[in-house]
Amino acid sequence: MHVGTLIKFEGVSFRYEGSESYAIRDVNLEIRRGDFLLIAGMSGSGKSTLLRMMNGLIPHFYRGEMAGRVLVDGVDTREASVAQLARKVGLVFQNPDNQIVTLRVDREVAFGLENLGMSREEMVKRVNYALSKLKIEHLERRSTYELSGGEKQLVAIASIVAMKPDILVLDEPTSELDPFGAARIVRILKELNREGITIIVAEHRLDLFAPSSNRLLVVHEGRIKFDGDPREILYDDPHSLGVKPPGVVKFAKNYGVKGRPLTVGELIRAAAR
Numbered sequence: 198m199h200v201g202t203l204i205k206f207e208g209v210s211f212r213y214e215g216s217e218s219y220a221i222r223d224v225n226l227e228i229r230r231g232d233f234l235l236i237a238g239m240s241g242s243g244k245s246t247l248l249r250m251m252n253g254l255i256p257h258f259y260r261g262e263m264a265g266r267v268l269v270d271g272v273d274t275r276e277a278s279v280a281q282l283a284r285k286v287g288l289v290f291q292n293p294d295n296q297i298v299t300l301r302v303d304r305e306v307a308f309g310l311e312n313l314g315m316s317r318e319e320m321v322k323r324v325n326y327a328l329s330k331l332k333i334e335h336l337e338r339r340s341t342y343e344l345s346g347g348e349k350q351l352v353a354i355a356s357i358v359a360m361k362p363d364i365l366v367l368d369e370p371t372s373e374l375d376p377f378g379a380a381r382i383v384r385i386l387k388e389l390n391r392e393g394i395t396i397i398v399a400e401h402r403l404d405l406f407a408p409s410s411n412r413l414l415v416v417h418e419g420r421i422k423f424d425g426d427p428r429e430i431l432y433d434d435p436h437s438l439g440v441k442p443p444g445v446v447k448f449a450k451n452y453g454v455k456g457r458p459l460t461v462g463e464l465i466r467a468a469a470r
């Protein structure tokens with residue numbers, strides 16, 4: 198294993214119980230410390246399944262047939278409990294309603310910390326840290342029932358950020374958010390990444406996430422079909438893998454702009470050259 202490898206998949210396949218086909222097929226993958234890894238692919242391609250294998254939800258909670266092994270910081274996920282893995286890998290669920298379990302925002306953000314046996318003083322610090330990182334201090338005393346879908350998504354992320362995991366895994370974190378809210382999530386994740394947290398995010402909104410990612414993985418029918426620089430696949434042949442190229446890419450190709458820009462800013466600079 199390379200120095201700096203945090204998560205390693207070795208010949209991993211998984212079939213959910215009751216399902217005839219494999220959701221993940223023979224996946225080999227190394228995720229390194231500091232990566233901002235974006236996972237794309239059509240609906241049902243296996244993105245959520247891959248993420249569930251990174252924190253042990255598979256095989257500990259989801260039943261099925263698994264081949265190969267997943268190592269998190271050198272530990273086989275089959276040999277560690279989900280609670281142990283949660284100290285390293287924080288997973289934000291696709292649907293915040295499946296994650297939020299308490300009635301008030303501050304309690305929700307503290308919930309995971311209570312299970313770590315942390316002092317009250319440290320817990321208050323962590324809750325404040327997470328609320329301020331997500332810029333949702335104003336929601337602190339609100340009932341979780343009164344939150345909008347977007348607010349719930351931010352609270353769900355804050356409750357994982359409070360645990361300060363080495364690796365933050367997010368399954369479509371912007372599904373409930375408008376473009377401004379989604380751009381805010383990208384900024385927050387970028388900041389966390391700069392602070393040393395490894396970010397892994399499954400998303401359909403490539404236009405927002407690709408510019409911040411150092412690496413893009415395209416999953417197709419349970420297999421990794423591309424693993425590399427986002428600019429490469431988005432400019433070469435995204436359609437063959439069911440990936441919709443961002444508007445900037447379409448524009449740059451139509452008008453022959455060089456330099457493979459991914460953001461409007463890059464596009465303008467490239468066009469001016």
Ligand SMILES: Nc1ncnc2c1ncn2[C@@H]1O[C@H](COP(=O)(O)OP(=O)(O)OP(=O)(O)O)[C@@H](O)[C@H]1O
Binds near residue numbers: 216238241243246247
């Ligand atoms: N809990 C489950 N039980 C049985 N089959 C499942 C379960 N979860 C996912 N699957 C199946 O596994 C395959 C991969 O699904 P997965 O949810 O990993 O894809 P995805 O790329 O995350 O999709 P989406 O973008 O819609 O979230 C699909 O065929 C799906 O029907």
